[in-house]
Amino acid sequence: MFSQSREIQEGDIVIIWFTREECQPLTVTSGKELHGRFGVYRHADMIGMPYGSKMASKNGKGFIHILRPTPELWTLALPHRTQILYLADISFIVSWLGIKPGTVVVEAGTGSGSFSHSVARTIGPTGHLHTFEFHEARMLAAKEEFTRHGMSSFVTLKHQNVCRDGFGLTNVADAVFLDLPAPWDAIGSAKQALKKDCTTRICCFSPCIEQVLRTVSSLNDAGFTDITMYEVLIRPQDISATPSLRNIEEASDKLKASAIRREARRLRQIEQSRLAYEAKQKAKELESVAITDGDVKILTDTGDISPGLKRKREDETPVIMLDATKRPKSEAVDTDAPNGMDIDEVPASHPVPKISPSRMDSPAPNSHSSTPGPSSVKVELMNVSRPFAEVRGHTSYLTFAVLLPATFLASAAIISNSEGINLEPPGLDRAEDNTSNGGSEECL
Numbered sequence: 001m002f003s004q005s006r007e008i009q010e011g012d013i014v015i016i017w018f019t020r021e022e023c024q025p026l027t028v029t030s031g032k033e034l035h036g037r038f039g040v041y042r043h044a045d046m047i048g049m050p051y052g053s054k055m056a057s058k059n060g061k062g063f064i065h066i067l068r069p070t071p072e073l074w075t076l077a078l079p080h081r082t083q084i085l086y087l088a089d090i091s092f093i094v095s096w097l098g099i100k101p102g103t104v105v106v107e108a109g110t111g112s113g114s115f116s117h118s119v120a121r122t123i124g125p126t127g128h129l130h131t132f133e134f135h136e137a138r139m140l141a142a143k144e145e146f147t148r149h150g151m152s153s154f155v156t157l158k159h160q161n162v163c164r165d166g167f168g169l170t171n172v173a174d175a176v177f178l179d180l181p182a183p184w185d186a187i188g189s190a191k192q193a194l195k196k197d198c199t200t201r202i203c204c205f206s207p208c209i210e211q212v213l214r215t216v217s218s219l220n221d222a223g224f225t226d227i228t229m230y231e232v233l234i235r236p237q238d239i240s241a242t243p244s245l246r247n248i249e250e251a252s253d254k255l256k257a258s259a260i261r262r263e264a265r266r267l268r269q270i271e272q273s274r275l276a277y278e279a280k281q282k283a284k285e286l287e288s289v290a291i292t293d294g295d296v297k298i299l300t301d302t303g304d305i306s307p308g309l310k311r312k313r314e315d316e317t318p319v320i321m322l323d324a325t326k327r328p329k330s331e332a333v334d335t336d337a338p339n340g341m342d343i344d345e346v347p348a349s350h351p352v353p354k355i356s357p358s359r360m361d362s363p364a365p366n367s368h369s370s371t372p373g374p375s376s377v378k379v380e381l382m383n384v385s386r387p388f389a390e391v392r393g394h395t396s397y398l399t400f401a402v403l404l405p406a407t408f409l410a411s412a413a414i415i416s417n418s419e420g421i422n423l424e425p426p427g428l429d430r431a432e433d434n435t436s437n438g439g440s441e442e443c444l
Contacts, residue, residue: 001121001150002069008046013148015073017065023077025069038062069149071118081138082111085179085205088234089395090118096400097175097201099123104172106193107131108162108186109179109205113142119177120151128154130169134161162186169193179205184218191222196406204399212397224401231397236388241381 003012008028017023018036026034034041039057041064046055051068067073072087085093093115099105101124110116110133119129133139139159146155160168163182166189176190183204194200202224204215212229219227246254 015067025077071121074117075114084112084114088232102126103174104128106173106176110142125154130156132158132160132162167193176202184214187218187222200403202401207396219401226402229399237385242384244380244382
């Protein structure tokens with residue numbers, strides 16, 4: 001098929017790999033340049049480079065990989081003329097149909113040639129692929145690609161409507177693949193093209209379940225057996241390296257140290273709130289209390305000094321009753337106060353634990369091993385697999401069936417007649433009875 005030389009030569013077809021989501025085919029021609037969002041690349045610089053090389057752009061801002069074409073890469077990079085089959089469907093079809101080197105395959109619906117390239121690589125020069133396309137422009141484009149890729153010697157491409165005109169082949173194919181809007185119209189000619197002296201297989205590619213139902217009915221009527229339908233979905237996984245999980249002791253020590261730091265922060269906030277409130281109260285007492293001529297006077301809102309209390313003896317402690325309703329709004333109840341009490345009620349003598357920074361940073365209690373510093377910790381990595389968030393969903397349904405050899409069917413018919421065994425498909429006798437009775441059973 002494609003070039004098998006180790007190095008890129010003039011006129012070779014290569015796959016330019018930009019990213020996982022972007023790649024394109026390119027025919028290497030001297031004098032031309034490839035312009036991309038990562039820079040400019042001269043074709044002449046590609047000649048002589050080994051396949052798989054990494055090539056930097058002229059401005060040095062980007063690079064590309066130059067890969068040898070394969071059917072898998074061609075499926076990703078080919079110009080789309082129709083909906084194509086991807087790797088998940090192609091590999092399943094090739095496996096189920098039993099396609100191998102030397103197999104003769106008939107394909108209806110060439111389209112963009114994705115499936116044709118994979119089949120051609122599998123059957124090799126000893127096999128043969130008969131492919132049919134009813135759209136002339138698509139047929140000519142595919143024929144040119146097959147010639148440039150070195151497949152024309154064992155791939156025959158015809159412009160023909162197989163649903164109307166059939167394949168024109170008899171007893172030559174080991175497997176048939178139908179990628180048609182109405183595959184049931186081509187099942188009769190497909191059966192004619194299949195070999196009669198061995199077990200052969202057929203696959204129909206249909207996007208709608210209604211097409212599958214009609215196809216299954218036609219396969220049953222044509223005498224195919226082992227009819228099954230599959231839906232192939234692909235679920236890519238993202239493999240990345242993440243730090244390995246810690247053991248239980250390390251996790252427990254970390255939680256204990258975090259709890260100690262939280263408690264220290266809470267006690268500091270309680271102490272700071274208490275000291276701030278005491279300072280405000282002291283300042284308020286100094287502003288609101290005036291001591292004149294041995295009497296204690298209280299300043300009123302009008303600025304007058306009302307006769308107040310007599311100064312108490314020096315050995316007595318003055319008691320000033322404060323109105324709790326005149327407390328500033330900012331001095332609200334602190335939920336972190338001990339036992340849920342108001343921060344204003346915390347006496348000065350209330351013991352507030354002091355936690356030093358060394359205790360905050362120290363390891364948790366019952367820790368028997370010292371934790372090394374961040375610079376000396378060696379983080380162990382482990383591989384973790386996660387599915388991608390966006391996954392390409394359903395494409396189409398694959399309907400498979402088997403056609404048994406004619407000699408086997410003849411032998412089975414003789415045995416069934418001698419032993420009175422009915423080999424007709426289930427439900428066929430009932431349908432004939434209903435027809436012969438004019439539908440009387442259905443009415444009853």
